[in-house]
Amino acid sequence: MTRYAVVGTGGRSGMYVNALATEFASDCDLVALCDRNIGRARIAQERVKKERGSEVPVYTDAEFDRMLAEQRPERIVVTTGPDRSHADYIIRAMRAGCDVVTEKPMTTSAELCREILRAREETGRELQVTFNYRYSPPRSQIRSMIGEGAIGEILSANFSWYLDTRHGADYFRRWHRRRENSGSLLVHKATHHFDLVNWWIDDAPQEVFAQGSLRYYTPAQAEQMGLSGRGERCHGCPVASRCPFFLDLAANEGLKEMYLDQEEHDGYFRDRCVFSDEIDIWDTMSVSVRYRGGAILSYLLHAYSPVEGYRVAFNGTKGRIEHAASENTYINGDGTVPGELERGRITTTLIPEFSRPQAIEPEMGSGGHGGGDPVLLRDIFAPTGEPDPLRRRANQVDGSYSILVGVAAAQSIVRGEPVKIPELLGDAPLGERW
Ligand SMILES: NC(=O)c1ccc[n+]([C@@H]2O[C@H](COP(=O)([O-])OP(=O)(O)OC[C@H]3O[C@@H](n4cnc5c(N)ncnc54)[C@H](O)[C@@H]3O)[C@@H](O)[C@H]2O)c1
Structure with missing residues (x-):
């Protein structure tokens, strides 16, 4: 034990x-x-x-x-x-x-x-x-297809991730909304996405250039929506009945017990106004990444979309893979299963060069984060010791590369110039991948 x-x-x-x-x-x-x-x-x-x-x-x-x-x-x-x-x-x-x-x-x-x-x-x-996310069957399937050479050597990818006005807004309510706490959504959220790309194409990121803006979760946007006179937080807010972002902590048993009822201990408010002028993270981000092997990634993260999900496409020397998914929308801790995928709302298409597109039946699983959470838990707490040809188990190498893309992107936005990942790593010993 x-x-x-x-x-x-x-x-x-x-x-x-x-x-x-x-x-x-x-x-x-x-x-x-x-x-x-x-x-x-x-x-x-x-x-x-x-x-x-x-x-x-x-x-x-x-x-x-x-x-x-x-x-x-x-x-x-x-x-x-x-x-x-x-x-x-x-x-x-x-x-x-x-x-x-x-x-x-x-x-x-x-x-x-x-x-x-x-x-x-x-x-x-x-x-x-x-x-x-690596453990979610349809995402593991993409890794298998690329690893088996379905589209040859990967030359480029584009990846757009859309957070909707429920899930996306939640990052603007609490600690995530300050870069000093979360590194911005380029680190907090996009670490998942950069890790997926690093893993899918099995390569290490080298150089990053990025742009970002904050134009939606702002006091000006609130005024445009007619939300003058709003409070510092949702609980007790004078404009709650008119605000589409109102989060009623008292009305959700889980959120009430976990956050509202525990405020007396640390003053942590889970429902701060999403239009606060304290927010310093970006809500729209575009990142370009060059990989060691030469592949180029174009990535977009959008935090106020009417849809929740993503689209990714890989272009290789022998063809293209297109993959898209819609996820259920949720607020962490609200008692629902986070990030579930539904059959019929996830598609994978293989388009070989000089040939017709082939619809690929997505492998599905149940449970949080596209069926990834239950498989991940088994891998952490009861590993079988059997070989993992997909290399889903991630260690400090993967943890570092995924966050350093986001750290580099945030620096690039501030400085207006490209940032090299090896310079961020310095002489720190990365170690071996598992
Ligand atoms: N992999 C995923 O899909 C996924 C989903 C949600 C959250 N997360 C990650 O899980 C972590 C927790 O997120 P959450 O939504 O549960 O946040 P949360 O704010 O609900 O909970 C964080 C907890 O940490 C405690 N805490 C804060 N500072 C502390 C400190 N210095 N020492 C000890 N305890 C401290 C808080 O009191 C709180 O109970 C984050 O890093 C987040 O990125 C991952």
Whole structure:
């Protein structure tokens, strides 16, 4: 039995804590929970008790080192938010002799990335980054097709990801909306997308140029929508009845218990106004990436769309693959399954050079993030040890490359010039891919 502790017991952690307390309880021993907000930690503690009948000790962030000493976990699951808090726990856990499983993004800046890489090299510990999208069957299928040479050598790709006005808006309500917390959506969100491309085409990004704007989630847009006199947050907002972005925390059992009822401990408001002038992340981003092997990626991220989903196309020396999907819309922690795909709303087409397009039946799975979450959990908590020809298990190499594209893109927007990934990595020891 491997001994586990989970640090960060907010919305996302529920999936891991529940898995540890139920499906994987015979392989894994959940020995501790830790959160800055003791109220949220106690909610998780209660859920564990309900599932397995025994209590798990809880610790605050200030007691993290004591938790390691007292409970002696062997693996730490890092699910804290803001994203910038990951690095500190990853490094402290590895230095204390633990392996680490971290939520994406691995971290938010080049400096923190280099610190993580040095700590990993010095300690020799394992660092797994949970890129759940890789495990989703239709996305794994794309990787197989490209890997098997269906369209030859990849020369270019274009990838557009659309977040709708429910899911996309949610990043403008809380910590994500400040670059210092999330690295912007180019890191927080696009780490998934850059990782997918890096993995799909099995190459390393080299150089990045980007443009970005913030023109929708702004006070000016709110005024145009007739939302004068709005409050700092949705709860108690004078214009709530007229605002299409009103998030009623009190009306959703999960959000109320997890956030509204726990505000007394840390003053974390989950429902700040999406039109606040405090927001400094971009809501529209365009990124161009050149890969080591010569392929070029053109990427767009849009955070206020009427649709939720993505379109990606790969152009190779022997043809083209087009793949598109619509996802269900959700707010993290609202009790729904996040990012589910529906058959009929996902398409894959193979277009060989000098031949007709062929519709490919997408492989489907059920569960969060396109069926990726349940497969990911099995891989983390009950690995079979069998070879993984798709190399879905991601470590610090993948974690670094995916965030560094976003970090480089953010720097490029600010500086108006291209940014080279090897310069961000410096002499930090990347290590081997698994
Ligand atoms: N892979 C995915 O699909 C996916 C989906 C959602 C979230 N996430 C990631 O999961 C992480 C958590 O996101 P969330 O939506 O649950 O956020 P959240 O705000 O709901 O929860 C974060 C938790 O961390 C706690 N916390 C904050 N700072 C802390 C610190 N220094 N030490 C200990 N605890 C601290 C907060 O009190 C809160 O309970 C983020 O990194 C996010 O990027 C991943």
